[in-house]
Amino acid sequence: MNALLVAExxxxxxxxxxxxxxxxxxxxxxxNYGDVLGIAGxxxxxxxxxxxxxxxxxxxxxxxxxxxxxxxxKQDLAAMGREKVKAQMWGRVIALVPQSALNALVPTRKVxxxxxxxxxxHLKLSARETMDLAERRFRELGLxxxxxxxxxxxxxxxxxxxxxISVVTLLNxxxxxxxxxxxxxxxxxxxxxxxxxxxxxxxxxxxxxVFIAHDIAILRQIATRIAIMYAGKxxxxxxxxxxxxxxxxxxxYSLIHSVLTPEPEVxxxxxxxxxxxxxALVHPPEGCRFHPxxxxxxxxxxxxxxxxxxxxxxxxxxxxxxxxxx
Amino acid sequence: MGNARLVVSAALFLAVVLFGLxxxxxxxxxxxxxxxxxxxxxSWEHPLGTDVQGRDVLAQLIHGTGTSLSIGITASVIAVxxxxxxxxxxxxxxxxxxxxxxxxxxxxxxxxxILLLLVVAVFVPVRSPMVVALLIGFTSWPGxxxxxxxxxxxxxxxxFVFLSRMTGCGGVRIAFVDLLPNMMTYVFTxxxxxxxxxxxxxxxxxxxxVGVTKGTSLGTMLFWAQLSDAVRRGFFWxxxxxxGVLTVAxxxxxxxxxxxxxLFNPRLKEx
Amino acid sequence: xxxxxxxxxxxxxxxLQRGSxxxxxxxxxxxxxxxxxxxxxxxxxGKTTTAHIILRLLPPTSGKVVFEGRDIWAFKTKKExxxxxxxxxxxxxxxxxxxxxxxxxxxxxxxxxxxxxxGVRDRRRLVREALEAVKLRPEExxxxxxxxxxxxxxxxxxxxxxxxxxxxxxxxxxxxxxxxxxxRAGILKLFLELRDLYGTAVVFITHDLGLAYYMSHRxxxxxxxxxxxxxxxxxxxxxxxxxxxxxxxxxIPLIGRKWEDI
Numbered sequence: 096m097n098a099l100l101v102a103e104x105x106x107x108x109x110x111x112x113x114x115x116x117x118x119x120x121x122x123x124x125x126x127n128y129g130d131v132l133g134i135a136g137x138x139x140x141x142x143x144x145x146x147x148x149x150x151x152x153x154x155x156x157x158x159x160x161x162x163x164x165x166x167x168x169k170q171d172l173a174a175m176g177r178e179k180v181k182a183q184m185w186g187r188v189i190a191l192v193p194q195s196a197l198n199a200l201v202p203t204r205k206v207x208x209x210x211x212x213x214x215x216x217h218l219k220l221s222a223r224e225t226m227d228l229a230e231r232r233f234r235e236l237g238l239x240x241x242x243x244x245x246x247x248x249x250x251x252x253x254x255x256x257x258x259x260i261s262v263v264t265l266l267n268x269x270x271x272x273x274x275x276x277x278x279x280x281x282x283x284x285x286x287x288x289x290x291x292x293x294x295x296x297x298x299x300x301x302x303x304x305v306f307i308a309h310d311i312a313i314l315r316q317i318a319t320r321i322a323i324m325y326a327g328k329x330x331x332x333x334x335x336x337x338x339x340x341x342x343x344x345x346x347x348y349s350l351i352h353s354v355l356t357p358e359p360e361v362x363x364x365x366x367x368x369x370x371x372x373x374x375a376l377v378h379p380p381e382g383c384r385f386h387p388x389x390x391x392x393x394x395x396x397x398x399x400x401x402x403x404x405x406x407x408x409x410x411x412x413x414x415x416x417x418x419x420x421x
Numbered sequence: 422m423g424n425a426r427l428v429v430s431a432a433l434f435l436a437v438v439l440f441g442l443x444x445x446x447x448x449x450x451x452x453x454x455x456x457x458x459x460x461x462x463x464s465w466e467h468p469l470g471t472d473v474q475g476r477d478v479l480a481q482l483i484h485g486t487g488t489s490l491s492i493g494i495t496a497s498v499i500a501v502x503x504x505x506x507x508x509x510x511x512x513x514x515x516x517x518x519x520x521x522x523x524x525x526x527x528x529x530x531x532x533x534x535i536l537l538l539l540v541v542a543v544f545v546p547v548r549s550p551m552v553v554a555l556l557i558g559f560t561s562w563p564g565x566x567x568x569x570x571x572x573x574x575x576x577x578x579x580x581f582v583f584l585s586r587m588t589g590c591g592g593v594r595i596a597f598v599d600l601l602p603n604m605m606t607y608v609f610t611x612x613x614x615x616x617x618x619x620x621x622x623x624x625x626x627x628x629x630x631v632g633v634t635k636g637t638s639l640g641t642m643l644f645w646a647q648l649s650d651a652v653r654r655g656f657f658w659x660x661x662x663x664x665g666v667l668t669v670a671x672x673x674x675x676x677x678x679x680x681x682x683x684l685f686n687p688r689l690k691e692x
Numbered sequence: 693x694x695x696x697x698x699x700x701x702x703x704x705x706x707x708l709q710r711g712s713x714x715x716x717x718x719x720x721x722x723x724x725x726x727x728x729x730x731x732x733x734x735x736x737x738g739k740t741t742t743a744h745i746i747l748r749l750l751p752p753t754s755g756k757v758v759f760e761g762r763d764i765w766a767f768k769t770k771k772e773x774x775x776x777x778x779x780x781x782x783x784x785x786x787x788x789x790x791x792x793x794x795x796x797x798x799x800x801x802x803x804x805x806x807x808x809x810x811g812v813r814d815r816r817r818l819v820r821e822a823l824e825a826v827k828l829r830p831e832e833x834x835x836x837x838x839x840x841x842x843x844x845x846x847x848x849x850x851x852x853x854x855x856x857x858x859x860x861x862x863x864x865x866x867x868x869x870x871x872x873x874x875x876r877a878g879i880l881k882l883f884l885e886l887r888d889l890y891g892t893a894v895v896f897i898t899h900d901l902g903l904a905y906y907m908s909h910r911x912x913x914x915x916x917x918x919x920x921x922x923x924x925x926x927x928x929x930x931x932x933x934x935x936x937x938x939x940x941x942x943x944i945p946l947i948g949r950k951w952e953d954i
Contacts, residue, residue: 579789580784580785580786580789580790581789581790581791581792581800583744583747583749583782583784584782584784584790584800584803584853585792585803586749587747587748587749587777587781587782588774588777588803588804588806588807589770589773589774589777589806589807590806599792602794603792603793603794
């Protein structure tokens with residue numbers, strides 16, 4: 096397993112009138128070549144912020160507070176800073192498809208013209224060269240070349256999303272981060288987009304994908320590894336099958352058992368439910384952030400924060416109960 | 422920071438109001454009778470001098486400000502009232518009612534107001550401030566009506582409206598109790614702007630003779646000054662003060678409008 | 693109890709009505725007392741339009757909706773309308789848009805007393821009881837504005853409204869799609885309780901077949917305004933007949949079974 100990007104104890108927070116919102120508070124994560132790493136968690140857990148931090152897209156009110164982001168074990172993106180990372184890495188080494196990206200296409204430019212603008216800015220290619228590149232990539236990905244001559248509003252939502260993904264990966268970035276790419280799409284279109292993402296990896300157009308989603312069922316279908324976040328922290332990481340079949344952290348357990356799919360097992364088992372709300376990240380609880388809602392919390396949980404500890408075989412958990420600490 | 426703007430603009434405007442309303446007690450001189458020699462420069466007796474008929478300019482200014490202010494407020498109230506009724510009915514009911522109301526709004530917007538006023542001037546030669554206020558009010562509503570209409574049209578598809586309808590609330594009640602209050606901050610800010618525009622309109626109309634003809638307003642002062650060629654002949658005490666007060670009043674109102682906007686939309690502050 | 697016959701809704705646009713969209717195309721279905729039925733379809737399938745017609749918010753272009761033997765679009769008096777809404781009520785998807793931001797949140801509860809005749813002292817007690825029934829602490833939500841409450845709290849208040857009314861039929865339009873996964877089960881449990889305690893029938897309008905499967909006695913699949921398939925959840929999932937249903941089921945991500953064609 097070769098690490099492409101390693102985040103070490105990364106911290107980032109937003110400044111707001113109420114104080115600092117510690118959106119990402121000490122997150123460590125490995126992204127290996129060939130991975131489809133799914134990051135799961137509910138609203139406010141920090142996964143979208145993390146996606147921005149991984150590529151150092153950090154601007155006020157967000158500020159980077161510490162930690163390292165190591166590329167290929169050598170370069171620390173955090174030390175390089177936003178401007179350098181932007182100039183050297185964005186689009187070429189790391190690319191991000193943020194939420195609602197299908198609205199990122201400029202509505203008054205035809206898709207082809209938009210791509211030309213993007214490529215000529217980054218690569219200084221001629222108009223003809225950029226068109227060739229775009230057409231070739233579209234054909235490779237099974238997208239109709241005619242889409243290049245259309246305006247965004249003439250394309251369906253699913254098509255727009257796929258166009259955005261292909262634009263973002265035109266320069267073959269090693270790491271592609273996608274944030275909720277399918278939440279606005281219907282089920283069949285969603286599958287097309289997921290297929291396309293896996294295709295990108297299979298063809299080595301990208302080497303690894305970080306897939307951020309709140310719908311765990313999607314991750315079950317395409318992720319190779321899964322990381323679960325809660326209140327700015329990672330609570331469990333591991334190979335997807337194993338985490339799904341045997342989640343260790345109580346929150347991970349609840350989350351996985353609250354998935355609503357049309358399957359008999361779900362109906363028989365019943366849905367898991369956690370009372371309360373995730374904590375406001377301005378003043379997170381003392382100790383483990385999940386302990387106020389945890390059905391199995393111990394006295395130590397309200398005092399000491401559990402560290403993320405490896406259990407071997409790529410399994411990591413941050414929980415006193417699991418780690419047998421009393 | 423926005424608060425400074427609010428305080429300053431409100432204070433300035435209030436000063437103008439105070440001047441126009443309470444000034445006549447502090448300076449109880451009759452603006453229409455001859456009190457001194459003609460075209461006298463400012464003196465202790467007549468701080469702003471006299472006009473071509475020997476009337477005290479300061480007294481005229483005080484009364485004129487009061488008149489212009491009341492025209493401004495009245496016109497604004499009329500315009501806002503019409504805009505609310507038209508905008509709410511048009512936006513909520515839609516259909517033919519909407520089409521016809523908006524067509525009439527377009528007519529009022531496009532209609533050459535000067536023409537209308539010239540016709541009115543012929544048939545109603547003696548025009549009190551109230552008449553002018555009515556005229557301005559009846560021609561200033563379309564813009565706000567359209568804005569209200571579009572807001573209503575978007576809000577009426579919101580779920581809270583459905584929930585209200587399902588408790589048996591009729592259309593009128595929904596429009597005025599559920600929807601309109603959501604827009605009151607915008608309506609209020611707009612009424613401030615309309616008032617400013619109305620005062621300017623009155624001044625301009627009166628100055629060319631199609632506005633107020635009975636009574637003293639800032640516009641009529643400018644009319645008489647202009648008639649006596651005050652600018653060319655250098656009677657600065659006569660034509661500068663009305664323009665000055667008008668400028669302060671309108672500028673402070675517009676500044677107040679932007680301050681109110683910031684107050685009601687805190688997100689604007691972050692820019 | 694409720695019968696929808698040949699329901700059609702055509703939206704027309706333009707002054708001369710040149711452009712038209714058929715949102716609902718001769719829909720036919722019935723809901724029995726105490727039944728839970730799901731109307732499943734993707735966006736644009738006409739399911740929300742159907743819900744609005746049944747809730748008497750949008751008149752149909754043609755077709756009938758008959759409740760307890762009476763055509764609901766033939767009602768003339770306010771009394772008849774109020775009577776209908778007392779028995780058939782709606783819960784909507786967006787916990788933000790369901791509250792009028794300038795009023796306090798509990799207005800959505802007190803509003804429903806319009807549909808009943810109750811004394812004032814009674815009202816406060818009933819509101820408290822309804823809040824407790826949905827596991828909300830009255831002190832936490834009464835007197836607050838909606839922006840001070842969380843999404844889950846707001847959605848629960850919508851259900852509390854139904855506890856107050858105790859309607860015979862609830863039309864719930866995507867009631868949990870904007871609620872986090874961990875909170876969903878709690879809200880769905882409330883629906884189950886309403887069914888068990890008061891025999892309330894529910895029509896779920898949703899794109900989520902998982903929700904439909906979990907909660908319903910019967911599922912109706914809607915596509916482009918038509919009801920293309922109807923049946924018990926097991927049958928729809930195990931033995932789908934219509935090609936649209938089959939594609940839908942094949943494309944839903946499941947936990948127990950992985951896609952082979954991806």
